[in-house]
Amino acid sequence: MCVGPFSGFWGYASVPGSVYRSYENFQRLWDDIRLDNSSALQLSSVWKYKRRVKVQKPCPNSTARNHFSMYRTSIMESPGSSGYLIVDANGGLNQQRSAMCLVLTIRVHIWFCYAHICNAVAVAGLLNAILVIPRFELNSVWRDPSQFGDIYDEEHFINNLKGYVNVVRELPEALMEIYDQNISNIPNFRVQAWATVNYYLGVVLPILRDQRVIRIAPFANRLTMNVPSHIQLLRCITNYKALKFSPPISSLAEKLVSRMIERSSMTGGKYVSVHLRFEQDMVAFSCCVYEGGEAEKLKMDSFREQEWKGKFKRKDRVIVPALNRIEGKCPLTPVEVGLMLRGMGFDNNTSIYIASGKIYQAEKHLAPLREMFPLLYTKESLATPDELAPFEIFMKLECPAASLRGILLSWQL
Known part of the structure; x- marks a missing residue:
């Protein structure tokens, strides 16, 4: 349930x-609304971005690159690398890119760069390690089996990091034999959240x-934001150059x-792209009440317990x-959008492009939006069945928004 032990004392129900x-x-x-359409002159002003567009800053200059080369030489005890780094990128696609640094729009732009795969490359550079292509955890909620190569162009990733971080698809056979051909048998090293450069050099290296070989899982938020410019360079190169969608996508x-x-x-x-994040999991996780009454409440309570177990029943959790x-x-x-x-x-x-998974009570909730905007499109209405067929297995998964399924259900143009 989404109501804690003291919620009855909160008198918010009558507040506007x-x-x-x-x-x-x-x-x-x-x-x-139906009678009040904007004039052509008014509408044309809507499309104008009145603020000065910020120029995208390039990745750090040659000074940072030189510093990185000098740094890598300085931590080598002997020629070659320090070993192999394996990371398990957990969370949704946006979090995983930030382990690589990503959430995407399908215009082949990237939104939101925060902290995992970019960090994986940065940590590999920091430790002078060889990075094994990051693995995506099979999340208990999203249940998405897609892996790095399903989403990204692996060859492009490896080639664009050459000269900075060596990347391989798998461990050498000699190391795999030690762990019975199973990477999961490699002991997991738990790194503290927002670990500093000194922590990695003093404890992990x-x-x-x-x-x-070292395996770090989970890898969400395992590197501080404050790193030297030559390490930040690696984050930048990963995000803006090395990460590219796979050819089919x-x-x-x-x-x-x-x-x-x-x-x-x-x-x-010109058109408007809207990511409607109104799937059942999002509605349930928010603990917000809409107009479904007691039946909706019971349904959401059941869904929360099924997907997140006792997370919403903890005694210290007060949610109103x-x-x-x-x-x-x-x-x-x-309708609010x-x-x-x-x-x-x-x-x-x-024209409106709707990027979304399966909308909660879609027929009911999408009807007023279609009345306001008849020119409503989705990937299903734009692509042919044959074009979508290669991705169908991911589109049929039960929950939205992670990995390849997240791309297919939440494509934003």
Whole structure:
């Protein structure tokens, strides 16, 4: 349950904004919305980005590169590497890239660069280690079996890191024999969160040199943000140069973008892409109440217990749905997204691309959004069945938003 032991004393239920009423508001405003389309002049101003666009800074200059070469030479006890580094990237795709540094849009741009795979490369450089292609954990919630090569171009990754960090697809046979051909048999070294450079050099490096291989799992947030420029260089190169989607994903992505532009002729090829994060797992995890009444509450309680066990029943956990809504912590429903876009000035001639997994109660929640924006598209409406067929196994998994399944269900153009 999402209500802690003292929640009964919290009188938020009657506070404005504490109860979901967006669909009621839509019904009340619909006649005005339907009749009030922005003029061409007004709409054209919506597409303009009035702030000065920030120029993307390049990766650190040659000074940092020279410092890295000098650093790598300085920590070598003997010619060659210190050993092999294996990391298990856990979490959703955005977290995993930050272990590599990623969440993506299918325009083959990357959003949100925080901390795992970029960090894996940075740590390998810090330790003068050979990095084994990162493994993705099979998350108990997402149940996505996809691995690095399903999502990224491995050859591109390896080649773009040459001269900085050596990357291999697997351990040498001699080491695999020691661990009965099973990487999971390699003892897991648990690194403290946000570990410093000194921690890695003082604690991890000696063990790596002694054992010749080290496995770190989980790897989320295992390196401090504050690192020397020559190590930050590795994060940068990984994120902006080494990570590239695999050819099947890149090819289909470009087709979808092209088709969206073709279908947006009334707005000069411009369209709005919306990631509707309103799947059942997101609704359940938020502990927010919508309009489903007692039946919805029981369903969500059951789903939370099934997926996260006792996480929401801990005695120290006090979660009040009404307070969550007041504080803006509830996932936006499709109708709320539609009202927001209409309020911004986008009229019903605007093409909308919906990136999403299976929307919670989709028929009910998507209907008002379609009324506001009839030109609504998804990957299923843009791609042919044959084009989607190679990815079908991932699209049928039960839960949204991790690894390759996350790309397929949450493609943002």
